[in-house]
Amino acid sequence: MKSPPFEYKRAEGAEEAAALLNELGSDARILAGGQSLLPLMNLRLASPAFLVDISRAGDLKFLHIDNGSSGASPLHVGAAATQRDVEMSAHTLRVAPILAEAIANAGQVPVRHRGTVVGSIAHADPSAEVPAAFLAQGGSVIAQSLGGRRVIPSEDFFDGVFSTVLEEVELVASVRVDEWPEGSGHGFRELSVTAESWPVAIAAALIHITDGEVDRASVVLGGVGSTPLWRPEAEAILMGSDAGAEAIEAAAEAAAAGLEPPSDTFGSGAYRKKMARVLTRRALADAAERAGAAERAGGKQ
Amino acid sequence: MNTSSHEISLTVNGRAVEATVESRLSLADFLRRELGLVGTHLGCEQGACGACTVLVDGRSVRSCIMLAVQADECELRTVESLAPGLAMHPLQDAFHKHQALQCGFCTPGMLLRCLELIEENPDITDEEAREGISSNSCRCTGYQYIVDAVVEAAEQMRQ
Amino acid sequence: MPTVREHPETLNWVGKSIRRIEDPKFLRGRGNYIDDYSVPNMLEVAIVRSTEPHARIVSIDTSAAEALPGVAAVVTGAAAAEVTDPMPDFGPSPDKHVWRCLAVDKVRYVGEGVAAVAAESRAIAEDAADLVHVEYEPLPPVVDWHDALAEGAPLIHEALGSNVPFHRSFVFGDVEDDYAEADVVVSDVLYWGRSGGQPLETVGAVADYDLGSGMMTIHVNSLTFTSFLFMLAGTLKVPSNKLDMHPHPAGGSFGAKFWEVKTAAIAGMMSKVTGRPVKFMQDRLDNIANGDHHGSDRRYEVSLAALRDGTMLSMKVKVVDNYGAYIQFGVGHHGNSLAQAVGPYRMRSIAYDVTAVLTNKCQQGAYRGFGSEVGNWVLERMVDLMATELDMDPVEIRRKNFIQPDQFPYFIPTGNCYDSGNYEGVLDKTLELADYHGWRRRQAEMRAEGRLVGIGICTCQERSVFSATEFWFWFDQPVGVTSSPESVTLDIDAMGAVTATLYSNASWGNSPETMVAQFAGEELGVDPSEVNVVYAGSNQGLPATGPGGSRFTIMVSGAVEGAANRIKAKAAKIAAHLLEANEDDLEWIDGGFAVRGSPDRRKDLGEIALQAHLFKHSLPDEIDSGLEASFVHDHPYTTLPNADRTDLGVFYPFVGHASHVAVVEVDPDTGKVEFLDYTAVHDCGTCVNPRSVGGQVIGGTVQGLGSTLFEEFVYDGDGVLKTPSFAEYLLPSALDSPALKVGHQETPSPYTPYGIKGGGEAGRMMAPSAICAAIDDAVGIRVRRLPATPERVLDMIEAAED
Structure with missing residues (x-):
């Protein structure tokens, strides 16, 4: 299991990487942590002619909280920030704890030492943890090309199995993860056959409660479609509810309704569909508890 | 087919190394084939089993899914660094005492991962050790004696 | 019958958990594995x-x-x-x-x-x-056993004319009479999925x-x-x-x-x-x-006959084994099952019908248990079913049927001999260590909270030390070999230092060097850590078989004992000369010869070795230089099958025993199984190195857990391998593995040096039975197909609700 030959290029910055992509065309792939791409190459399931390594690009190795003009302060993750660094960061725990929880479930620690958050999002595996959490919390993808940068809303980014709206000459320079207001809570649940195996299904959820009533909700499923799936039907049921058991059950049912998940050796499509409902219920229960606790804590202040 | 070579300089087990490597050469194959450090083992070459775990800049990494060229300017530790002399490292000694190995194939990667765990958490408990080593497969021991060894080694290393 | 041995009451090195001789090189990354070797x-x-x-x-x-x-x-x-x-x-x-x-x-x-x-x-x-x-x-591909047997099925090997390379019906004892006498017959269909050793x-x-x-x-x-x-x-x-x-x-090997x-x-x-x-x-x-080493892939139709009081009489087994594209070891895997076909129970007869089929899968090889682990699982599944049918406690039905300590050596209906055992002793120890009755109480409380908690127990055999006859009783004519020897050479150099040479490829995660060193220490009075163990190339080799079928430790103990006796015989001659004593007046004490009654008149082995190496001409003429000896240890207890194969003879006679208790909780919504507790008590006779035996038990149990819950080489209906890498073929991680409570009982074998029995396949031969029983107990419906993946367990829960 040795990779096919390729030519390695190291980019010192985002613009240099974009220039290389522009020059090398469709035979080039971005290498960040390489924790998804290099196994595929060792298995000879991918054979790019060029790898453009951005893992040392100085302007992509960052993790901070932006001071948003509108008062919101999104978490901003550069393409060279490793999953482990993002997972352990106080910034992440403050703005996007769901992302930290997703990363903790994604691959083993030594893999997270190299793997990047942005790389996982750009790889767009429909069963992966990080894209599901990112889509659930919401945010944007900043795509870099030779011509400059564009911003893609998270809900528009994924368009198929291992596929995104990114152009061939673009790379993801960073992602912004939106901050949710105080009184929010998250839940992240996944089921896998063993502790370290790829998930069968994932549910990522956030809700915000004001005066005992849900006024914002987000439910995303992983592993049950060709992309991480945003479930607005479930959200609609939650809105205005007390996030109690009944509402959660109805939302979980709605989240799983109409799914036609793929089958593999970890579970059939029918099993995945059942698990989507179970995991949504559990993730929402976690989210409701945390949101309720947050709201109560806020009320006391 | 395109291929290219790259000059790299790095530190391996405290020694400066300069080498010219092919783009596709994995860090594991670089260590094994170019430097003769065959203590780093290959079990799956897809990052699943952890037999190839080494420390890169102090952090555990799967060397089968990292390129040698990516190790440029890095500081590497492999199992060969643990006990350069006659005396074994306290962690190796604890593995020996508790029989935390059978065939020995996962052992080098496991040792380096355990060293990282103890350095991060000198008061490591059984449960924390078990969770920490879940990153690395061992097909022989069922893990229990490894947990025993890690907890005892941490105690020894605190003293 | 072989000679009944008198085992020494005190041992210096056998029985001690010394540090393993092989470990320092592995711990330093200097294992000299094959990929480390280049020319x-x-x-x-x-x-x-x-x-x-x-x-x-x-x-x-x-x-x-x-x-x-x-x-x-x-x-x-x-x-x-x-x-x-x-x-x-x-x-x-x-x-x-x-x-x-x-x-x-x-x-x-x-x-x-x-x-x-x-x-x-x-x-x-x-x-x-x-x-x-x-x-x-x-x-057209043929994947399923059923399709392979169908009329007009595509042929895997045209020359064979069918996809059935082997079929035979064995009857051991008066099966039909026993069924006629039975009050109750339970039957079931069981599937064992294909898993494998997959060493790293x-x-x-x-x-x-x-x-x-x-x-x-x-x-x-x-x-x-x-x-x-x-x-x-x-x-x-x-x-x-x-x-x-x-x-x-x-x-790692595990048979592979x-x-x-x-x-x-x-x-x-x-x-x-x-x-x-x-x-x-x-x-x-x-x-x-x-890799030619996938494990068993079997479908069973099986029934068990018993009296109303729970006395088990007989069993009928009809098994189809999907061997894949070739059949390199024949159906030796079923010989392994037949070595302990009735488990630890006094069953009178058994019918065993085996059909091997060829399909478009990789062929089978060896995996820890070599097919006998499947037999154990099927038997224990049926014992549990009978207990349910008779409304008996699963512990009590086992206890009632155990072969009793005074019945050994005990010949089972297939002809194999069980050398010794104390099964109730193991069971009682297990129940105590597991806090079985405490767990039953806690289980009741947890169930009252709506939790699906189950407790499973098994009592299983571990046959050890195969004789090669198991490879030929499938044929009408004797076709082959009758022993499976192991050899060793011991060499004492002029300084009295001991080198042991092994002749098989013995190191695969077991402890061959430690075992040999402990035996040499015991026999020659040297410190095992100072024994040098080396491996010969086969071209200079003596007959050897190596590890497999839990044989190596026993076989090499006899080889070391034999070689040491030869060395001591020569050393005695030299000592007698040096001490000016009669050889018959010498006794071996503490690593040397002393004159009986005059312990100060002694020569240590080192002094004798020096003389033997350097002073030939000071010694009697018939003594040549050097102090080394080899010994070929043949299988100690083999008898041949009879002509019509109604008695297979003795071919796997050193039989250990174990009892496991698994306590699991099943997630009612996902079908996922979590362990709350796990206990294993093993009796493999005298433990040479108890810590090593414990390590085999724990590791084997975790492999058994893998085969039970998720490991499988999956081929789809079109013959596509769906688990080609470690991303799909799942190994248990530390978090999937319970912390085991391990206990030992030591019932020595009367026929082996020190009373050792094999223990290398331990764990994997028991865990599937205990875990499945625990799942049954948790969800109220029987596991019939392995692996019991979360999806399959959830299907069971939903079926139980319907």
């Missing part, structure tokens, strides 16, 4: 594997691969068949299902090798393998064919079965005395490196073709798809 001018091999489950090979175009710089040779299956004979095959009628190192004419499973490439590096070899173009004419290190070989001398030297981490290496010489078309195999430690012969055959073949040394190191894809 100058060496080529590396990659295999072109079939992408088709069943197809004719129309053509193979190797030109692009051959043109790639760095490629030395590309050899197709047809070309390989010109320089090699078929692979060694222990199965029935090997000429009707011919197995070759690379496929010729047609491929029979996804992953089968069709060509081999030798190049300057493995990476280049893989590049070239990608350039080999194979044109296939697809044939794959199989590799470095072959070097010397055109000048005709010597074929192969370094290898497989082929423990060194007595049969002449068969590999035959495949490679070299004289048997020109094949020299050098063992390297195996990075017992006799993985294809890797060495391909390396040897490629060295012959290229005239250069060649390394072939399987990668994980080769190992999973084409």
